[in-house]
Amino acid sequence: MATSADKKQEVGEGETLGLATLACHAGSDPRRWTSRDVIPPISMATTFLLDDPSDRSGFLYTRVGNPTRRSLEECLAAVEGARYAFCFSSGLAALLNTTYLLRAHDHIVCSADVYGGTYRFLKNCAARMALDTTNVDCTDVGKFQKAFLPNTKMVWLETVSNPTMKVLDLKALVSVSRQRAPHAIIIVDNTFLTPYLHKPLECGVDVVMHSLTKYINGHSDVLMGSLALNDPKLADELRKLQNYMGAVPSPFDCFLTNRGLRTLEVRMLRHGDSALQVARALESNPRVERVLHPGLPSHPQHKLAIELLTKGFCGVFSCYVNGTAQQTKDFMNNVKIFALAFSLGGHESLIELPREMTHSAMTEEERQAIGITDTLVRISIGLEDPRDLIRDLEQALLLAIPNPKD
Missing domain, CATH: 3.40.640.10 (Type I PLP-dependent aspartate aminotransferase-like (Major domain))
Incomplete structure (x- = not known):
């Protein structure tokens, strides 16, 4: 101590x-x-x-x-x-x-x-x-x-x-x-x-x-x-x-x-800025049903978030893939820069499926009650060039879901 x-x-x-x-x-x-x-x-x-x-x-x-x-x-x-x-x-x-x-x-x-x-x-x-x-x-x-x-x-x-x-x-x-x-x-x-x-x-x-x-x-x-x-x-x-x-x-x-x-402050600035760029790109992608990022106006607590977090946001957000459970897994397996792995907050970008990874100990009823479905993906944005990260996610989504749902 x-x-x-x-x-x-x-x-x-x-x-x-x-x-x-x-x-x-x-x-x-x-x-x-x-x-x-x-x-x-x-x-x-x-x-x-x-x-x-x-x-x-x-x-x-x-x-x-x-x-x-x-x-x-x-x-x-x-x-x-x-x-x-x-x-x-x-x-x-x-x-x-x-x-x-x-x-x-x-x-x-x-x-x-x-x-x-x-x-x-x-x-x-x-x-x-x-x-x-x-x-x-x-x-x-x-x-x-x-x-x-x-x-x-x-x-x-x-x-x-x-x-x-x-x-x-x-x-x-x-x-x-x-x-x-x-x-x-x-x-x-x-x-x-x-x-x-x-x-x-x-x-x-x-x-x-x-x-x-x-x-x-x-x-x-x-x-x-x-x-x-x-x-x-x-x-x-x-x-x-x-x-x-x-x-x-x-x-x-x-x-x-x-x-x-x-280096915490300079890293958090980069994490937050890049994550918001990636989240905005995914929100406009037809292969993504919904993006959960407090910095987006679509977030249900967006107003509270910008009042509370005056310096910005972290590098983690989640999204629902506009596809099936298998297509969601295919998407995650198709990424090249992102690593399919537990954890977050490192210099490298990570992607994970909470239902089968971090929150697998919950019952299906408990997961459904809080919105953890088989298409919910959590993304941790690292310190790479955000343009490269966006391209990587877009190509992985295209391969996994060639014909997205309306």
Whole structure:
């Protein structure tokens, strides 16, 4: 764990700095190291020298704390606008740690259309811990309000849902949560948007979660998750859980993620701009039935999206193919630049079929209820030339669906 309390002294006391500046410098003061490295060195040590048995002034054991991890955690806290940040070995490990803030028979309110891994964990693992979850369409504030029970202790949301790209009125949901369950912990998975596009803590939530595997690392070579927050008591609990449960990332992975974080802003600008270009092209293609991108006027929450996301949109969107289930698979198999693969947010463009991949653990009834059909495709736009990506998708669609439906 790290606090961002001392980072201002490193990058300019009392200054208001932009995200790009904080990403480049927070937690990385060369004066910390005797070698004066301008980037944080990789500390592979598992244990550290003490002055005496009661010495707790520095690092003790790398599960408890590590210099390279501390640098990353301080930088994450800075860019998120948080006082504290904690890194874990995966996004799901971060989710697991949050459930240990609860007690048996507590209740969780969760978005109906969340990341498939979140759904699987809450249904198959949290349930074994006697934690009950209600999944609800959070675009309907009335339904959201009715989902609360007397024992609701946690609310789990995604500002932009995965994979149906629904946009939530986060401030309204926070207001309802505080009224219905004043002591419930409100957590937002901000993986899709990153702190460059959206800072949920400013909307009043308690904890922001990230799969750092995705945009923040940005190169598809690290598995890691994080939690960021401001409440000192909650931070103390998470600090203990991080230590007691031991699901911490390696120093080398922390180094790689810190390196990826340096370029977050410029990458998000390119991801977002390219994705909107590709989405517009697909929306005009007769072989695509519908495109789900919050930046398009056709999106049901477009007005809310442009009010909430003033800096733009991420590189992920979804679409319904205007064809059969088999033609949808043929389309995905025909792409040349895109990789048919899980995940998102890397420099390379990916394509996936949620029904059979990320959300296969849901029942068919559950998938249909939230719009995950056998023709829904999720697309993650990388850093390639968007003109090449458009041509690739168009040729793949043409091969798969020579005669589209009217």
